[in-house]
Amino acid sequence: AWLNPYRVKLSENQTLIKDHLYYKEPHRFVKYGTQIFFDPGLPENRLYICKVVKDIVSRYDVDAVHMDDYFYPYPIAGKDFPDNQSFAKYGSEQGFSPSQRLDWRRNNVNTLIQEIKQTIVLTKPWVRFGISPFGIYRNKRSTPNGTGSDTNGLQNYDDLYADIKLWVKNGWIDYNMPQVYWEIGHKAADYTTLVKWWAENNYEQPLYIGQDVTRTMDAVSASGKNQLEDKMNQQRNQPNIHGSCMWSGYNIAENYKGIADRLKSDYHRYPALIPPYSHMHRGKPKKVKDIKEIYTANEHVLEWKADGKKGSPESPVYFVIYRFADGQKENLDDAQNIVGTTRNPYYVLPYEGGTKKYKYVITAVDAFHNESKGKSKKIKL
Numbered sequence: 001a002w003l004n005p006y007r008v009k010l011s012e013n014q015t016l017i018k019d020h021l022y023y024k025e026p027h028r029f030v031k032y033g034t035q036i037f038f039d040p041g042l043p044e045n046r047l048y049i050c051k052v053v054k055d056i057v058s059r060y061d062v063d064a065v066h067m068d069d070y071f072y073p074y075p076i077a078g079k080d081f082p083d084n085q086s087f088a089k090y091g092s093e094q095g096f097s098p099s100q101r102l103d104w105r106r107n108n109v110n111t112l113i114q115e116i117k118q119t120i121v122l123t124k125p126w127v128r129f130g131i132s133p134f135g136i137y138r139n140k141r142s143t144p145n146g147t148g149s150d151t152n153g154l155q156n157y158d159d160l161y162a163d164i165k166l167w168v169k170n171g172w173i174d175y176n177m178p179q180v181y182w183e184i185g186h187k188a189a190d191y192t193t194l195v196k197w198w199a200e201n202n203y204e205q206p207l208y209i210g211q212d213v214t215r216t217m218d219a220v221s222a223s224g225k226n227q228l229e230d231k232m233n234q235q236r237n238q239p240n241i242h243g244s245c246m247w248s249g250y251n252i253a254e255n256y257k258g259i260a261d262r263l264k265s266d267y268h269r270y271p272a273l274i275p276p277y278s279h280m281h282r283g284k285p286k287k288v289k290d291i292k293e294i295y296t297a298n299e300h301v302l303e304w305k306a307d308g309k310k311g312s313p314e315s316p317v318y319f320v321i322y323r324f325a326d327g328q329k330e331n332l333d334d335a336q337n338i339v340g341t342t343r344n345p346y347y348v349l350p351y352e353g354g355t356k357k358y359k360y361v362i363t364a365v366d367a368f369h370n371e372s373k374g375k376s377k378k379i380k381l
Contacts, residue, residue, distance in 0.1 A: 009036035041086030126313035126367035181212035213251035313367035326357035
């Protein structure tokens with residue numbers, strides 16, 4: 001479930017539903033530029049946002065709650081964010097002096113992120129909470145100790161008041177997906193520089209690199225090709241980077257300059273399991289048992305049993321089916337051996353003439369994507 005926490009209207013002329021909170025309690029909102037926002041400084045707004053998150057997580061079978069780079073809005077030159085009233089009411093009592101308003105703003109967002117995480121954990125602890133922040137945390141020149149990236153652009157910490165490093169360090173989010181949308185060699189925000197910086201500053205927690213499809217496919221590398229291969233190699237050579245995300249999905253669906261073909265042929269040739277979120281839960285489900293072949297008038301089916309308490313996130317949520325040819329070494333770490341996944345305790349087998357020998361291995365996966373050990377059965381197809 002994707003949402004922006006504070007933004008209410010893209011334009012003041014945009015129409016909302018008649019009973020929207022904006023019309024009932026307008027004092028809880030501020031106008032900045034042409035847009036309308038929840039005032040991040042009001043505690044009642046944090047409670048409301050958490051209430052919305054709880055409603056989504058409670059009523060829908062979502063894998064995660066996701067927010068991207070919109071916290072305090074992108075700054076408008078010469079125009080400060082209009083939070084004088086909320087700062088006057090809450091800043092001092094929360095321990096912030098007039099000279100610390102920027103720290104107060106960061107604290108507002110930090111508190112919201114922490115409370116959203118707590119809301120999710122208390123509702124469905126297996127649902128993940130992730131952020132795809134703007135691609136620069138801080139420029140080196142903005143950090144007294146020089147720990148920022150060697151870049152020159154807008155900053156999460158200083159401009160959007162989003163302290164993404166703190167959220168990762170404290171475990172308030174379950175994955176980080178920075179929007180590193182620039183090209184390799186970009187003068188102000190070089191892709192290579194930023195990918196390396198994020199890999200070194202994510203506390204070894206789940207990290208996925210957000211990539212811009214059009215910029216990647218339009219840019220030219222030293223070899224004269226587009227930059228897809230170079231970018232994929234760079235991120236895959238960083239052990240602390242666990243994957244990537246392409247923006248936008250429309251570009252993938254349209255196969256912009258052949259990117260979907262390249263991803264299928266070179267990088268994502270086989271189905272892959274979602275990485276386990278072991279920082280949330282380190283246990284594994286029990287192995288499946290009693291694997292049997294069942295023949296019906298129309299189908300050849302593999303069935304099994306699985307132990308677990310219904311509704312428990314530690315119990316099996318789905319099963320993975322691996323297949324190995326006769327004499328082939330069993331290797332559950334190689335995704336090309338996966339022939340299917342299912343939420344049901346059975347799998348319909350193909351027919352291949354009735355003489356070919358295979359070994360099928362079944363594993364169980366819990367809501368945190370921890371995978372059990374495999375249980376095997378030899379079959380002729």
